[in-house]
Amino acid sequence: MLNSQVLVKVPASTANLGPGFDTLGMALSLYAWIEMEAADGETAIELYGDGLEGIPTDKTNLIYKVAQLVFEEAGVQIPELRIAMYSDIPLTRGLGSSASAIVGALVAANALAGSPLSEDKLFQMASALEGHPDNVGASLFGGIVVSAWDGVRAEKVRIAPHRNLEVLVAIPSFQLSTEKARHALPSKLEMKDAVYNVASSSLLVAAFASGQLELIPFAMRDKLHQPYRAPLVPGMSEILEQATSRGALGAALSGAGPTLLTLVDRGSSRKAELEAFLLQTLEKHGIQARTMWLSPALNGPELSIVGRGHSGSFMERVKGEVKA
Numbered sequence: 001m002l003n004s005q006v007l008v009k010v011p012a013s014t015a016n017l018g019p020g021f022d023t024l025g026m027a028l029s030l031y032a033w034i035e036m037e038a039a040d041g042e043t044a045i046e047l048y049g050d051g052l053e054g055i056p057t058d059k060t061n062l063i064y065k066v067a068q069l070v071f072e073e074a075g076v077q078i079p080e081l082r083i084a085m086y087s088d089i090p091l092t093r094g095l096g097s098s099a100s101a102i103v104g105a106l107v108a109a110n111a112l113a114g115s116p117l118s119e120d121k122l123f124q125m126a127s128a129l130e131g132h133p134d135n136v137g138a139s140l141f142g143g144i145v146v147s148a149w150d151g152v153r154a155e156k157v158r159i160a161p162h163r164n165l166e167v168l169v170a171i172p173s174f175q176l177s178t179e180k181a182r183h184a185l186p187s188k189l190e191m192k193d194a195v196y197n198v199a200s201s202s203l204l205v206a207a208f209a210s211g212q213l214e215l216i217p218f219a220m221r222d223k224l225h226q227p228y229r230a231p232l233v234p235g236m237s238e239i240l241e242q243a244t245s246r247g248a249l250g251a252a253l254s255g256a257g258p259t260l261l262t263l264v265d266r267g268s269s270r271k272a273e274l275e276a277f278l279l280q281t282l283e284k285h286g287i288q289a290r291t292m293w294l295s296p297a298l299n300g301p302e303l304s305i306v307g308r309g310h311s312g313s314f315m316e317r318v319k320g321e322v323k324a
């Protein structure tokens with residue numbers, strides 16, 4: 001049965017977590033909301049939130065296009081849509097905003113069509129759309145997601161994050177496209193660097209899975225992508241080198257950057273010191289940034305069936321949950 005109007009709340013994500021390039025992801029307590037219904041007239045797309053000004057509101061919009069892929073796969077026709085989105089996730093900063101939009105669009109469109117596609121099918125579609133499963137896996141399943149995609153099929157294991165794990169991000173005011181950050185990577189690696197990353201990533205996953213947070217400082221190190229991306233984010237090398245001596249369990253470039261992410265023990269007495277270190281280091285290198293304390297998001301998308309004849313506006317529905 002087709003639903004008439006659906007609202008999906010979907011978490012942001014951080015990818016890589018240092019060594020797990022294109023394979024590790026963690027959902028974060030920062031959200032986007034997407035509402036979708038069949039339009040009576042022509043397609044209309046409303047976007048709310050900072051920095052969304054340049055995003056198309058016609059049928060070239062990513063959410064619209066992804067929704068149509070779902071309808072095509074499901075064999076239903078809903079060519080005209082009313083879509084509303086509000087997002088707290090900063091764009092092009094390495095916090096998975098596009099993955100959240102893709103996952104939100106897949107889940108919303110599937111619900112609108114009466115949920116004909118399985119969660120696994122949505123994961124396969126999301127991985128193919130992004131070209132890697134790390135961000136979309138985290139946004140879709142919540143928690144820490146270890147995933148592998150061979151270009152045809154994605155598989156994943158979800159790990160429940162340790163309850164003491166807290167996240168501090170420093171979000172620079174400038175944007176960095178994933179495309180640019182991927183172009184900075186070399187086409188070949190030294191065998192010793194590849195081995196270093198296999199070891200670090202494997203140990204990091206085992207540390208998360210077994211709750212051995214004390215291994216994070218040793219495991220959350222990378223020689224595959226971060227050294228090559230460091231010139232794109234002034235201050236990054238210093239932060240990655242020194243964060244563990246300033247109160248972090250580990251530090252990484254969040255996804256393709258420019259956001260820097262640190263994992264912190266929730267009970268740490270050094271949170272203020274770490275936060276000041278991140279901001280001062282970036283400032284020293286001429287980078288303005290803001291920090292945010294986040295937690296791992298334990299769940300993937302939350303779906304509500306709004307139904308026609310509801311009262312109130314879209315923003316009133318998301319209000320109350322939306323961070324100031």
Ligand code: HSE
Nearest residue numbers: 015021022178255256
């Ligand atoms: N794993 C990806 C990267 C995440 O680091 O390029 C960003 O989309």
